[in-house]
Amino acid sequence: MADMKAYAKKVLAGIEAKDPDQKEFQNTAKEILQSIIPVLEAHPEYKEEKLLERFFEPERVVMFRVPWVDDKGELQVNRGFRVQMNSAIGPYKGGLRFHPSVNLSILKFLATEQILKNALSGLPIGGGKGGSDFDPKGKSDNEVMRFCQSFMTELYRHIGADIDVPAGDIGVGGREIGYLYGQYKRITGLYEGVLTGKGLTFGGSLARTEATGYGLLYFTSNVLRDAGIDIKDKTVVVSGAGNVAIYAIEKAQQMGAKVVTCSDSSGYVYDPDGIDLALVKDIKEVRRARIKEYVKKHKKAEYHEGCKGVWNVPCDIALPCATQNELDLDAAKELVKNGVKVVCEGANMPSTLDAIAYFQKHKVKFGPAKAANAGGVSVSALEMSQNSERLSWTFEEVDNYLKRIMDDIYKKTTAACEEYGAKGDLLAGANMAGFVKVANAMHAQGWV
Numbered sequence: 547m548a549d550m551k552a553y554a555k556k557v558l559a560g561i562e563a564k565d566p567d568q569k570e571f572q573n574t575a576k577e578i579l580q581s582i583i584p585v586l587e588a589h590p591e592y593k594e595e596k597l598l599e600r601f602f603e604p605e606r607v608v609m610f611r612v613p614w615v616d617d618k619g620e621l622q623v624n625r626g627f628r629v630q631m632n633s634a635i636g637p638y639k640g641g642l643r644f645h646p647s648v649n650l651s652i653l654k655f656l657a658t659e660q661i662l663k664n665a666l667s668g669l670p671i672g673g674g675k676g677g678s679d680f681d682p683k684g685k686s687d688n689e690v691m692r693f694c695q696s697f698m699t700e701l702y703r704h705i706g707a708d709i710d711v712p713a714g715d716i717g718v719g720g721r722e723i724g725y726l727y728g729q730y731k732r733i734t735g736l737y738e739g740v741l742t743g744k745g746l747t748f749g750g751s752l753a754r755t756e757a758t759g760y761g762l763l764y765f766t767s768n769v770l771r772d773a774g775i776d777i778k779d780k781t782v783v784v785s786g787a788g789n790v791a792i793y794a795i796e797k798a799q800q801m802g803a804k805v806v807t808c809s810d811s812s813g814y815v816y817d818p819d820g821i822d823l824a825l826v827k828d829i830k831e832v833r834r835a836r837i838k839e840y841v842k843k844h845k846k847a848e849y850h851e852g853c854k855g856v857w858n859v860p861c862d863i864a865l866p867c868a869t870q871n872e873l874d875l876d877a878a879k880e881l882v883k884n885g886v887k888v889v890c891e892g893a894n895m896p897s898t899l900d901a902i903a904y905f906q907k908h909k910v911k912f913g914p915a916k917a918a919n920a921g922g923v924s925v926s927a928l929e930m931s932q933n934s935e936r937l938s939w940t941f942e943e944v945d946n947y948l949k950r951i952m953d954d955i956y957k958k959t960t961a962a963c964e965e966y967g968a969k970g971d972l973l974a975g976a977n978m979a980g981f982v983k984v985a986n987a988m989h990a991q992g993w994v
């Protein structure tokens with residue numbers, strides 16, 4: 547054990563020395579390395595083959611200039627990225643994020659998470675992530691289109707239906723995917739499944755929009771069942787008001803839970819009567835406005851500036867669905883004090899490492915992002931399948947498949963917990979189950 551702990555420690559020190567400024571990437575490496583020691587013990591060949599060193603080094607990173615012209619005729623320049631992290635089990639797959647905070651550290655963290663998540667899905671997809679520091683907020687449709695066209699004018703040469711298949715993420719929804727796809731097709735002349743999350747009239751899959759949020763609830767149902775909790779009438783706190791949050795709220799409500807919050811990066815809404823989802827969709831999906839507008843219509847609801855306060859609302863189940871590091875130790879303490887029983891992550895790494903440790907110490911059931919939010923990428927892979935066979939499946943077919951995948955991810959995760967002596971630690975289980983699959987594929991493919 548000591549030998550493998552030392553190996554993991556050495557790998558982490560190497561990452562910290564090589565990229566001292568990449569804190570998010572270091573955090574994800576630390577989280578994974580801490581939990582896979584039993585797997586390393588069972589596979590001494592991984593150390594001999596420097597498998598960890600290879601795992602944490604991207605196969606390729608592309609960084610490029612994105613010039614575009616705004617509505618005033620002024621030239622703007624953003625930075626674009628694609629991190630092709632690991633293709634051991636399939637073409638690189640992972641979203642594009644457009645947000646001012648985007649940098650290489652965040653994308654390497656997300657791409658690394660994506661490797662394990664995609665492995666857990668059971669589908670043949672590798673790990674990647676990309677994006678830009680471009681902020682679509684407040685931009686006109688024409689500006690977003692010109693940006694997307696410029697972004698794709700470089701990206702197209704690095705991707706392809708069997709090479710790398712990007713999708714959406716924060717700031718990249720159906721509108722952006724449409725513009726990106728149009729430009730890819732225009733440059734290459736290919737009508738192929740090179741992006742997922744496409745519109746339904748040009749190769750998109752039914753249930754892709756709902757997939758991450760619905761999948762989160764399918765996973766959470768497994769956690770609740772094993773904890774002997776019925777979701778009906780339970781109070782749920784959700785953060786975010788984007789794609790993941792909206793469809794998590796929708797499925798939670800369909801299952802009979804009472805969701806009392808949602809938020810955006812300005813503040814959060816608390817509605818004691820339960821969130822009016824049609825209104826949230828209208829504000830965020832149709833009008834692209836701020837969530838504070840919610841209280842204009844619902845007089846009993848409250849709007850609070852700042853998003854952290856959402857974790858002070860008492861609940862049985864908490865579903866962070868906004869962004870990384872949104873739930874810190876203070877928030878975890880507040881949730882535990884107010885009696886939270888289950889926390890499942892819809893966003894990528896929303897809980898800080900000390901918040902997770904606090905949940906686990908206080909016996910709160912914790913569903914980690916790479917398992918709990920794998921529904922989005924899973925249905926993206928189903929979209930790739932439909933594009934390859936040039937067929938479209940019904941909503942029910944895709945939704946049933948999604949449910950089976952999420953149930954299976956939960957089973958694989960808990961099985962790994964049992965096998966490697968980490969009972970109840972779903973984070974360790976997800977890391978180990980995902981890692982073994984990728985590591986074995988890397989081992990079989992030689993030193994590449």
Ligand code: NDP
Pocket residue numbers: 714715716717718758786787788789790791809810811812853867868869870872892893894895919920922923
């Ligand atoms: P959206 O852009 O649709 O929504 C993001 C939401 O989070 C918005 O409400 C946004 O508010 C809020 N938000 C963004 N940045 C911050 C911040 N710094 N602080 C507080 N709130 C913030 O993105 P998605 O719903 O697609 O993604 C949400 C999370 O889920 C991300 O972590 C993403 O990586 C993850 N995810 C998404 C998948 C998908 O299929 N879409 C799949 C798997 C994971 P505002 O409107 O003010 O910006």
